[in-house]
Amino acid sequence: MTTPAARLAARLAPLLPPRAIVTDPDVIAQSLTDWRRRYRGASSLLFAPASVAEVRAIVDAARAEGVPLVPQGGNSSMVGGATPSADGRAAILSLRRMNRLRHLDAEAGLAIVEAGMILSDLHAAALAAGRRFPLSLGAKGVATIGGLVSTNAGGTQVLRFGTMRALVAGVEAVLPDGSHYDGLSALKKDNRGYDIDQLLIGAEGTLGIVTAATLRLVPAVAARCVAWVGLASPDAALALLRRFQRATPALESFELLPAESLAAVLAHIPATRAPLAGTYPWHVLLEVTADTPADDPAGPVERVLAMALEDDLIDDATIAASEAQAEAFWRIRESISDAERATGPAAQHDISVPVEAMPRFMVEAAAACDARFPGTCASGFGHLGDGNVHFHVRAAPGTDPAHWYAEQVPVVSAFVHDLVVAAGGSISAEHGIGQMKRAELERLGPPGRLAALRAVKRAFDPHELFNPGKLVTLAPAAPIQ
Template structure:
């Protein structure tokens, strides 16, 4: 290792070598260019960086990682910087490299017959959607940040989104993977094999590892046929228990046609209507909870999709499961329904300070979990408001706690907000759930992961990290809590 002494890397020597490797386009120390990438999307974490590297090829990524390993310089992989847990933000030392993969945005191949696409890590999700749509296909994962989120980031955090109910998380979409490991070697498993029994499924180890085990540079992804059409339903229900019963009803009647099932509380809908210009409530009646349902059909079943949607609602009314409902009359109205759901986070931010929790429990327990935890938190912290929304069908909700009026942004989250989060995560642990359902651990939940996770699981995570990244140069301080006897990097 090239260092000034036994502990301090020679950063000047590293930068000289990195400039020679990447050139002016691939490495910058320009503060104005780097500044937008130093703060996470939520504005909670701000770090500093020695430089920002933007390699254009997998070979350059490999060479850069080898250079970092030789000099003892750590790096922080970053895609669209749209993460929710501070996992792509450097620390405050100013000694880490931001590794941006946004220049690596090629869609290498689309195999329409096999329904597969191979693309680089910097491809933006929305661009991928548009590219495969031209082939009559779709990539069945979407989320509100699709205009900035990159494929590498989505894989690194095992992203979910609104179509998990039918298609699963990012893990289910990844057929093959290419990544650079901490020593600069290239893990090449891009070719998808239906059956491969050569031991561990190593690509699955890298998926969801938040850049702590390897740098994902490309992936082969599963595609699905583009639906011939869809029907989007907005439904009012009296309680979460009724929403759950309605979900089971939809699943029984619609089967594979059921693609999305999202719950929205009355409070969140009102906040969005206030925040979003020109928006309007889908129903002319008030309801404690709202449900957004999407049904899709292929060419062979498209003719019966409208009848199916109407039958689902009619039989639900007869069974007393729902209070009111409407079916979007056009594609533009369907998009307007979904925009209401996707605007909840923005409306919440406009309202004032809040702490957000992305949690999961067993699917069948989610209504009882929310009904139990929400009053417990509001009682323990007077003046707060708990809202829960999201993916009821897969046991994952966004459980947010809004601060009392007059709370100071930033200050409240760091004081009372931390106590609230600890209580919520304690509740999640009591119910046997997960403190991170789809947004990752990053640095936001690192301490809570160490506090609440089974020591055996923690030990396995640390062992894998040490085996693949013994120098701890890949995104240190994220995802994997250090053992008590380990020195910080």
Template sequence: MTPAQSALIDAVRAHSGDKAVVTDPDDIAPWLTDWRGRFHGAAPAILAPANVEDMQFAVARAHELGVALVPQGGNTSMVGGATPPADGSALILSLRRMNRIRSIDPAAGLAVVEAGVILANLHEAAEAQGMRFPLTLGARGSATIGGLVSTNAGGTQVLRFGTMRSLVAGVEAVLPDGSRHDGLAALKKDNRGYDLDHLLVGAEGTLGIVTAATLRLVPAVVDRATGWLGVESPAVALTLLRAMERGSGTAIESFELVPKLALDLVLKHIPGTRPPLDSSHPWLVLVDYVAASPDTAKPALEALMQDALAAGLAQDAVVAANEAQAGAFWRLRDSISEAERAEGPTMAHDISVPVDAMPDFMESASARVEAAFPGVHCSAFGHLGDGNVHFHVNAPAGADGDRWRAGVGEAASHMVYDLVVAAGGSISAEHGIGQMKLAELERLSPPARMAALRAIKRAFDPHELMNPGKLVTLAPSPPTP
């Protein structure tokens, strides 16, 4: 622990109380490793303010002392975005005590929520008011609102509602000098220059600490039906999606594509799972249909499925009989990453390409990577309708994890990202850059983009005290003539 870190810890404890500081190594240890277990850090303490005023004090004092801070919510980052540096040079700044839902206004369709609120808890609170927050993902039981805002999270309802940026109506944040940005007012029109709220959305804590957000709510679902279909290919799946959308307007809320390989791993490793269809298919589709009137969603989805079967777009199909069965269908989709991790080493890529190009990309990129690296198996799954899939490269059976990732895995990742950029896509669709993709962002981004990112970072955080080593780092200053 450095003298500056010690001084910061003492100052925060004196100002905010003992609960605002955690120094027991056993209590800190669970928060030093990312969800995937790939990145391991060190930190002498966790600072845990309980309100925005205490957060301002901690950040301002850290700024004065030159102490780096790593903001952290549920620690569910898929790219090491909330893991502190391995050298112990930063303290963790936890948002978990800032967990109040300040208000829910059903008439306005808005909720003001602190950064430490767990997504599932917001879902429950909104539903109790006859509303819902239309963003969900597999980590909803631990992911926090601040992290979802800071990474511009996506999830399975982007098809209809967009990413987190589309759902954020305002942001409260503590900037690197400890000053407070209050943008929580949900103004429909505001032309006072740069949009600071949306600049902070997706900034991964590198420009300041999101402490609360005003979020858009929609009316609770009156009726929902969930279906599972077997299809021949990603191209057929996209044709199926568009046919369903033509026949239903905006009723198709989620449309997830899953390869047989991924389903087989879930059935192998996740207890209590079973295939919804008796027949085997190379690709599977999971679809949610929502309706504004009771008892109408299931017959409407059944009619769409009958049309798909008659048109040869689906080989087999089933609609969940009840909510429990619908949950079982979704568990198959949500458990893919867990099942792949249980099977062995995986290089995970969260990528996007134009929607029309995605079906060909899923198959052609998989074939090219598998041909270049014999023994690996590619698995592309996810949100076909918004051009975002999770493209995973799985190691051969028995591969040594660390050795494989450092060798074949890294080389395969380079190839995947090169193929994505060649297709006009993005190497990060919804998980962010974190530290895992830092070098690839630099390698594959146009110089103008990197210069702009660095200029923004330099303006907000010239000393790189906010989540150092994530998203973008400042280039060394040129020598003085």
């Protein structure tokens, strides 16, 4: 007896080119594990469409055969959001072949980009036109536009430009009923009811398969000033942030990290070195940019840092003397996750709290975790300006990783998330819910929010055809007709 996946492949064989239907287990295996290698799924079928028409054909056939689809871009999800379940029921729908830059209008500051385009390629294309796309993150060489839209990605420039929601002017998608939603026109005023674009942004592929997006571009950086600061506490860092925000509207990034995060990078990432000669409990990496050659980004940075040193708000600081040194500073920040992964297993949390509460939270939550789980080491780093903390609790030395992830991490994460909710925060700031945080969202999410999420999912995808088991589920699931 043939399987549903086999019937689906046979149904689509006359409609799609051979390269769009992948059944080779060795090729599919590369898409079955998440970036952190925390989740491993199963699937015997992967689709690689190259057009909206091919995506629609796949969705129509999958719905007819009752085969769920897991959309996948760069497979860089931090929460298992693009990994199929272990039961092998779902087919993977890879958007990587849909990677064209359809249109770029430098004067209008808009680009229409297909879902499979890699972020760093968009950066290069925009720069060639004298513009830039102001969202960057450590996985920029792997992450795709569709994935960034579907997870409402943040990154290091949210402070000035906002998350992906603020940078998306329109979305194109294929919906679970096979219909084509075209919202790419980037209208500034459109009062035709619910904002479908915004529903699709951050939906993690559970409402529609994003095939393209119209993105906002800004002027290319004419000059930038990158500085590294050593200081005593997160409270001092917040006071420094407020000074910079009063001094200049061009502050793009303000990253806070503890000494242990810097130490991990220096120990595990080759060719990195400490920016400052001394040792300090906390560090700040900041960047101020200029959009025109007439602007001077270094002036405000030098003035604010000089006054902060004079007021004993900070202990030391250095300004990058070259682009190479600026990139070296940023390499430290972007390598923290890789470095901490090399130090051993950890319970990793992408959370947000109100900005004014962030300094106290970082210190008190770390102390609470260390006391509650003896032998562990907790610390947070991240985007101070937008209240996004990457809060990690590292296992005690010698801990068995399998035991840690299966037995300890759920307990640790529940403890951390309770602290977050008590502080008025969110258990997911920029990585999404995926499958990693779904149970915690159900445990801690306000009933009204959960009811609304399920109502939206039921309206778009009542048979849970798209990315089942992620973000929110419907119970009981309706049978596919």
